[in-house]
Amino acid sequence: MTGKSPHRKPPGKIRRLFLVLAGVLLAAVAALTIGVVYLARNPSAVKPLVEKTLSVQTGASVRIERLNLGTDPLRLDAQGISVSPGGATDGFHLYAAALTVRANLSGSFGGRTLSIDLLRLENYTGRFTPQMKLPTRPAGRKPSLPGRLLQRLVQLLLFSDLAVQRVEALNGELVFTTAHQQARMTIASILSDPDGGVRLDADARLESDDGRQLMELPEVQVDIAPPGLTTTRSVSGRIQLSDGRIDGGRVAAAGLTGNAAIRYDRNLKKIDLAGLSLRARMATGFRAKEIRPNEFVASLQADASYQLPNAQLEVSRWSLDCENLLNLSGSARLQAGPAYPFRLLLTGGRLDAAGLMRQLAPSTDHGSMPLSISGPVDIVGDVEGRFGEPPEKWNGSLRASLDRMPLAFRANPYQVKGRVGGKVQLTGNLLD
Structure with missing residues (x-):
């Protein structure tokens, strides 16, 4: 005895269902393609969308003066990018005169790679105060099923992997101001290498509120290791400085050199300095441009960590040796x-x-x-x-x-x- 299941749909209905789904998919692809082409040819419509998205995601206020896009090849040129405190932030202001991105898509449908051939930031500044509260990504709700499907569709149509070939940040300045002092770092360049490492060359100085130079570090170099040599939760590298000078009134230093291994833990938001080593010619009892004849050589060894959430520097170990004059730990x-x-x-x-x-x-x-x-x-x-x-x-x-x-x-x-x-x-x- 044979019979049909009451819940089984006839083959014709299944075919019609697949045809409807295919039509919906083609319509979505067509709409997305038209949307991408429209936005690429009308950057004025993209700019407020980008500003609003970045502002919502960071909690800061993001503004862009001009934005130009291109599709052959993929390119983005932005001028006058400003990031200032918003509802969830405080105590900082970021500005970049120009951002340039050159990229291309390669690979087959569903497995494309977006390759960033060049990402360049030029003439940028950052100003910070002790009240600084950095932007944090707000906890969002879990996307709905249609939202997840649309997100996956966009990934399939656009790209599923990202590769960055070249990063440049030129002519930058970072300023941290307190009630009585101002720390200023002028960054000549931040450049990536073919292996994925990054090098920063800069000079730094610390000034009192009356304009007196308390510390000057004319040659600061930071080398960040390629991503393949670090874990996903941390970034590591090395910092070196040379020919520094300190004027502390009763204590002066010249010829300051130093180096340390540096590591940033993304989860803990902590910066570790391991094996910090500093060496300088010192003199006491006066404020001087040049070190006097009664100088001595001092060296400092230390291990330290800086907690970003509570802005606390912890030096777990330090030792100071001043030739045969002084030895402290x-x-x-x-x-x-x-x-x-x-x-x-x-x-x-x-x-x-x-x-x-x-x-x-x-x-x-x-x-x-x-x-x-x-x-x-x-x-x-x-x-x-x-x-x-x-x-x-x-x-x-x-x-x-x-x-x-x-x-x-x-x-x-x-x-x-x-x-x-x-x-x-x-x-x-x-x-x-």
Whole structure:
């Protein structure tokens, strides 16, 4: 006995259903093609759409002065791109005079690759304040089934893979301004290489509110490793600097050189500096353009990390060596914000008393000093303060140990010699 299932559709109806679906698909392809051609030939209609989409996705306010598109080959030219604080952002402003994109599509239907032959950004600036809140992508709702189907259709028709061949960013400037200081980095170029790595060449300087140069780094170079050598959640590379100068009033440095391995974790939003090494010629007791004869060489080794969400710098390990004059080690913490509060922990230190006396002497004729003392002094302690305040207001606690150190005092025609030992503790305002 045979019979037809009551739920089985006749073959004719199935064919008609497929024909309807095919017609809908062809209509969608035709509509999409017409839309792409229209938008390519009418960039004025694209500009507000792009501005609105980017503004919604970032939470910032995005504006473009002029936008030109082309299809043979694929090209995009934008001028006057401005990104400023919106409802979810604050404390920054970005501007680029020109953005140029040259690209092409290759491959078969459903597996095309969009190759970015050139992406160039020119004459750009970025200005930031401590109140900066960067744009964040808002959590959107899960697309509906028709939305997911349309998204997949667009991917099939346009491209399913992306490759970037060349990236250039030329003539840039980044400025970070606080109540009393301004950090400025002038970026000559950011260039990608054929392997996918990126090199940045720039100079940086730190200025006080009265225009005085506190720090100058004329040669800063950052090399970012190709994506194949890093994980998807991080970006790694190396930073190098040379011929830097620091003018801290009572402390000056010249010939500053340094390097460190750098790594950015996208998930944790954290920048790690591993094996940081700095070296410079130092002098104390004066503010000077050039280092004086009583200079000494100092080197600093450290491992540090910077948390972007709470703007906190954590130095897990540091050691400072000033030839035979001073050797210190410890950890530190700095919180970005009003006046930049910090805490410096000194877990181990030793200074040479005779060398310290020479640095504090008002002249280079050390033989005329009435008091002389020699030998090592062991010190430990901590210092707290704010970089927006003068060092005289910093507080802390230092403990020094002296072990039978030779001491001499001369006042013609008398001379006294002996040894001194014991422990000294300073608490409160250390420079008062």
